[in-house]
Amino acid sequence: MKKIKRFSVGCLCLITLGVAYAQPAQVGASQTKQQSSLPIGMPAVEPAAMALLQTMSNTLGPAKTLQFDTIVQSDYPSIDGIQVVYTTAARVAMQRPNKFDVLVSGNGPSHEILYNGKKIFAHVPDRNIVAESDCPDTIDSAAAFAYEKAGLFFPGDDLILSNPFEHLTRGLTDAFVVGKTKLIGGVETNIVVLAGNNLQGQLWIGVKDNLPYMATWSYLGDKSRPRTTLTYKNWKLNAPIPASTFDASRFAQALVTEFSHPEAPIK
Numbered sequence: 001m002k003k004i005k006r007f008s009v010g011c012l013c014l015i016t017l018g019v020a021y022a023q024p025a026q027v028g029a030s031q032t033k034q035q036s037s038l039p040i041g042m043p044a045v046e047p048a049a050m051a052l053l054q055t056m057s058n059t060l061g062p063a064k065t066l067q068f069d070t071i072v073q074s075d076y077p078s079i080d081g082i083q084v085v086y087t088t089a090a091r092v093a094m095q096r097p098n099k100f101d102v103l104v105s106g107n108g109p110s111h112e113i114l115y116n117g118k119k120i121f122a123h124v125p126d127r128n129i130v131a132e133s134d135c136p137d138t139i140d141s142a143a144a145f146a147y148e149k150a151g152l153f154f155p156g157d158d159l160i161l162s163n164p165f166e167h168l169t170r171g172l173t174d175a176f177v178v179g180k181t182k183l184i185g186g187v188e189t190n191i192v193v194l195a196g197n198n199l200q201g202q203l204w205i206g207v208k209d210n211l212p213y214m215a216t217w218s219y220l221g222d223k224s225r226p227r228t229t230l231t232y233k234n235w236k237l238n239a240p241i242p243a244s245t246f247d248a249s250r251f252a253q254a255l256v257t258e259f260s261h262p263e264a265p266i267k
Contacts, residue, residue: 049175049192052205057165059210059237066094067236070155072106075227090155096162098137099246102154113154115142116246122152122259123251130254138162150259155230159212171196178202184213185233197221211235 060066074086088106098117104110114121120135120142133149135142140161146152158167169175174195181204182188189204198221204214216229 044174045172046176048177049194050169052177052190052192052210053168053175053194053203054165055210056203056205056212057163057168060159060164061162063237064096065236065238065241066092066160067234067239067241068092068156068159068232069234071231072155073229075229077224077226088155092154092156092160093241093245094139094160095241095246096139098139098142100139100142100160101245102156104154113146113152114246114248114251115139115146116248119248120146120259121248121251122150123254128254129257130251131257131259132248132251133259146259152259156232168194173197180207185231187213189213209235 070090070092072088072090074088075083076086078084086107088104088108090105091103092100093102094100098115100113100115102113104112109124109126112121112123112125114123115135117137118135119132121130121132123130131150135145143153143157143161158164161167172194174193176193178191178193180188180190184204187209188207190207192203192205194201194203199217199219201215201217203212205212212232214229214231216227218225218227
């Protein structure tokens with residue numbers, strides 16, 4: 001692979017803006033919580049809501065492999081302030097303890113994020129460029145490393161962590177169940193509302209299989225209040241994944257660059 005100068009993968013992050021389903025872990029502690037007007041005796045965080053989140057986490061966390069598809073719709077203002085919906089699709093494959101591959105397409109350039117247990121890669125096939133970096137040797141640490149080093153995240157990144165419950169409930173101020181529906185992919189789901197100081201959202205969790213089928217998040221810490229909706233389908237747990245899925249040799253002919261964070265100053 002040929003080397004080129006450092007290239008920011010910020011374009012990838014912008015395309016996956018709505019992917020920030022992982023963002024509940026980043027609730028800002030500096031903002032003051034809005035006071036709710038709940039009836040006396042009603043808890044802000046319902047045990048039933050927490051139980052559904054825990055059961056979902058207990059289903060996803062121990063799985064040796066996970067495969068699923070997701071559609072992401074990100075509602076974000078354009079230059080003139082008009083809200084525009086950006087749509088991307090992602091196919092996610094994860095194998096514990098230290099491999100994942102994500103193929104992203106839709107609005108913006110298609111790209112692939114691969115972690116093979118030793119290195120993490122971000123490949124843009126249209127330009128045949130791949131950013132690569134050595135990486136910690138677990139999925140949790142690799143996901144954190146990618147975000148801290150390059151601002152890089154992807155649809156469902158929080159779902160492949162070893163403990164999704166801990167991640168989703170960090171900084172939580174409100175949680176409750178609002179009912180059930182069969183309108184999401186024809187699957188009966190429980191609807192759970194979650195909120196922190198900077199973020200509010202909902203999760204639709206399968207009644208029978210305890211898997212997430214949709215999520216929606218509003219980012220209160222951003223004055224433009226962007227909103228993201230993710231739908232999940234084609235779930236496969238503990239199904240074999242071909243070894244070729246995590247083989248980085250397919251990038252052998254790509255121009256190689258380093259990761260840089262999108263907020264880093266341009267040199």
